[in-house]
Amino acid sequence: MSTATETLRVVEYWTDKDIRVILPVQRNAENDRLSDTQLIEKYGDPADGAVARIVR
Helix, strand or coil, X not given: CCEEXXXXXXXXXXXXXXXXXXXXXXXXXXXXXXXXXXHHHHHCXXXXXXXXXXXX
């Protein structure tokens, strides 16, 4: 599950390459409507590997 402040939403997840990713995303109306998975698809780096587990 992501955490949020007034300006940032942060999603933490692990990839299949055993890389821990902490993804900060600027909050706005569009991003606030997206799920954690959608934010990762939109802003995550595919070079890090596929999502193995989203930290909840």
